[in-house]
Amino acid sequence: MLDHTHEPAARSWLDTANSPGTDFPVQNLPFAVFRRRGTAEGFRGGVAIGDQVLDLAALAADRPFDGLAAEALGAAAGDTLNDLMALGPPAWRALRYALFALLGSGASETSVRAARGALVPMNSVEYALPARIGNYTDFYTSIHHARNVGRVIRPDDPLTPNFQWMPIAYHGRASSVVVSGTPFRRPMGQAMAPGASAPFYGPCRQLDYELELGFYIGPGNALGEPVPISQARDHIFGMCLLNDWSARDHQFWEMAPLGPFLGKNFCTSVSPWVVTLDALAPYRVPFERPAGDPQPLGYLDDPAERADGGLDIALEVWLESAAHRARGLAPHRLSATSFRHQYWTIAQMLAQHTVGGCNLQPGDLLGTGTISGPTAPEAGAIVELSLGGTRAIELSSTGETRTFLEDGDSVILRGWCERPGAARIGFGECRGTVLPAMA
Numbered sequence: 001m002l003d004h005t006h007e008p009a010a011r012s013w014l015d016t017a018n019s020p021g022t023d024f025p026v027q028n029l030p031f032a033v034f035r036r037r038g039t040a041e042g043f044r045g046g047v048a049i050g051d052q053v054l055d056l057a058a059l060a061a062d063r064p065f066d067g068l069a070a071e072a073l074g075a076a077a078g079d080t081l082n083d084l085m086a087l088g089p090p091a092w093r094a095l096r097y098a099l100f101a102l103l104g105s106g107a108s109e110t111s112v113r114a115a116r117g118a119l120v121p122m123n124s125v126e127y128a129l130p131a132r133i134g135n136y137t138d139f140y141t142s143i144h145h146a147r148n149v150g151r152v153i154r155p156d157d158p159l160t161p162n163f164q165w166m167p168i169a170y171h172g173r174a175s176s177v178v179v180s181g182t183p184f185r186r187p188m189g190q191a192m193a194p195g196a197s198a199p200f201y202g203p204c205r206q207l208d209y210e211l212e213l214g215f216y217i218g219p220g221n222a223l224g225e226p227v228p229i230s231q232a233r234d235h236i237f238g239m240c241l242l243n244d245w246s247a248r249d250h251q252f253w254e255m256a257p258l259g260p261f262l263g264k265n266f267c268t269s270v271s272p273w274v275v276t277l278d279a280l281a282p283y284r285v286p287f288e289r290p291a292g293d294p295q296p297l298g299y300l301d302d303p304a305e306r307a308d309g310g311l312d313i314a315l316e317v318w319l320e321s322a323a324h325r326a327r328g329l330a331p332h333r334l335s336a337t338s339f340r341h342q343y344w345t346i347a348q349m350l351a352q353h354t355v356g357g358c359n360l361q362p363g364d365l366l367g368t369g370t371i372s373g374p375t376a377p378e379a380g381a382i383v384e385l386s387l388g389g390t391r392a393i394e395l396s397s398t399g400e401t402r403t404f405l406e407d408g409d410s411v412i413l414r415g416w417c418e419r420p421g422a423a424r425i426g427f428g429e430c431r432g433t434v435l436p437a438m439a
Helices: 056-061 067-076 082-087 089-103 109-116 143-153 229-235 248-254 303-308 322-326 346-354
Strands: 031-036 044-049 052-055 119-121 125-128 136-140 168-171 177-179 188-191 200-203 211-217 236-243 268-270 314-320 332-338 365-367 410-417 425-435
Touching: 044 056, 052 056, 056 067, 067 082, 067 089, 082 089, 089 109, 168 346, 188 248, 211 314, 229 236, 229 346, 236 346, 236 410, 236 425, 268 425, 346 365
Parallel strands: 136 365, 177 268
Antiparallel strands: 031 044, 031 125, 044 052, 052 119, 136 168, 188 200, 211 236, 211 365, 236 268, 314 332, 314 410, 410 425
8 A cells, every 4th residue: 555655755854864865765664673882772673764763762762652653662662573563564554654754854843853862873873683583484486596596406407396386485593593794604514526425524615695585474373374365465564685695515415305404504694674565565566477387376366466466676786805895895796686576475475384374473584585587697696696606706896706605705785676756765785794614
């Protein structure tokens, strides 16, 4: 639904929220959990506006809202957003309307004064995970990525027969999900070298990133009660950037016969800001399946999903090597694509997750799987760009090359929505840096 909070001409009294190219105009209002960097303050909920974070705990102390908006503000002021996520769309929307009025150009002097007193400069804060993540599931829903990687593993039969019939997923490790900026160590594990008769143990030699989006569950469902596709959106609070780091050599060796394990469970990075589905409403696009492809089974099909189940979210991957940092050079852009190319929608992923009776809970994290487009420069993982490590990728400015990630590399994911007639909605960035293995 589009409403007054999506009006592209709307402005904030905070000038930086009106700057061209900002990720955080008044039409966005994403949520995070933060505190002032280097302090012992407690973490609490915040909302991004321009170059500032609106401290929701400080705001709540002034009791600026009534009714459902006040309840939602109180739930958002804690050290995780789980309580807010559990409240559901009416409460989320009430809080969005109240914050939009508070931060918009038509706010009263009293409201502006209260909000200004709760602003914290974004460049002075640090973040925690937005939610207490009970469970993490990662999907595999880009047909372009599936074909590209499948050609590396199974050149003669790259696409598994089930891919076009259901959203495939594996159960990830919630304990190793970290917020953007957290470095991680290169993992140790087993791999099988080509032509070898026995595996070897050692540091990962084919470390990769995966360009993904994540989405957080709002109200859960009871054990044994599937969420119908027509109601799935009401169970999704919002979206973030997600990097599902992958040890490809370990992963390809261990995936016989079960799914990813050590190749995936060492680290997953998420951006701190959670962009609500309401903020993304202007960027919904039809979910379209090529006429010659299998059409979704009934439990995964719905007229509303056909009409606007997709999302046109622009995405980029950048690599900053240690040499880039040492010489003060800008990072190198590896690829760019859009989420609109994904073969399954997030509502279909949620419906598939629950169809057997699995009970999701507020704050659970679901990943979309790697997002790749139909052309080579739109690949969402380095295993695709390097053709399984057989093609070197040259990094601009430094003269370095990569087939997989090296120690000291930082990978930066960026995402935003932009089109004429709508306000730009940004996700910020998701960053992670590779540290040497600990043998």
